[in-house]
Amino acid sequence: MAKAGERSTPTWIPFQAARERGLGQRWLILKLKARLVRWRAKDVHPPGASLDKFWDDPEPTVAADGSAKKPVRVFGGPGLGFEYVTAFGIEVAGEDVFAQLPATPEGPTAEPTGAEWVAAEAKRMKEAGKIPVLKTHFAAELAKRMKVAAAAKRNTPLHPLSAGYISNQLSDWGLWPISKIE
Secondary structure, eight states, X not given: OOOTTSSSSOOEEEXXXXXXXXXXXXXXXXHHHTTOSOEEOSEEESTXXXXXXXXXXXXXXXXXXXXXXXXXXXXXXXXXXXXXXXXXXXXXXXXXXXXXXXXXXXXXXXXXXXXXXXXXXXXXXXXXXXXXSSHHHHHXXXXXXXXXXXXTTSSOOSSOOOHHHHHHHTTTTTOOSGGGOX
């Protein structure tokens, strides 16, 4: 993966827009901290405050409006102790953010939904001629197969569906009557 700053002219997107695209705030902060994503702020308070180590520990607190606040130790001047440096209108380089994403989806997004899994299994059962005549028996068989596949972790949804739920949804999913299964 490329380090931040290796590309020219980034497409700047607001911090919150990147977060709303399904990227977790914590994930984005870790990428900023590792300097894998370029960023900028439209304004900073107090004026002239350094943002060089803004994402280092202690991490700043990011607000819903896309601003971030970080306590910094003040050694001189009238205010001894801690002062807050606030960066307003944080934007991140879109290319850097998306370069950090995995090439293929992992985790829950790669798994089929319950309806997709049931539809695929119903098609396999129809091709094999193994669909019971009664709708409730068909749903029970699908639920049983889903539970077995989930236990074996074979491309199934995280939570197997119950036979009752499957039975209630078969018509809506276009899987009942049997002649509707394609």
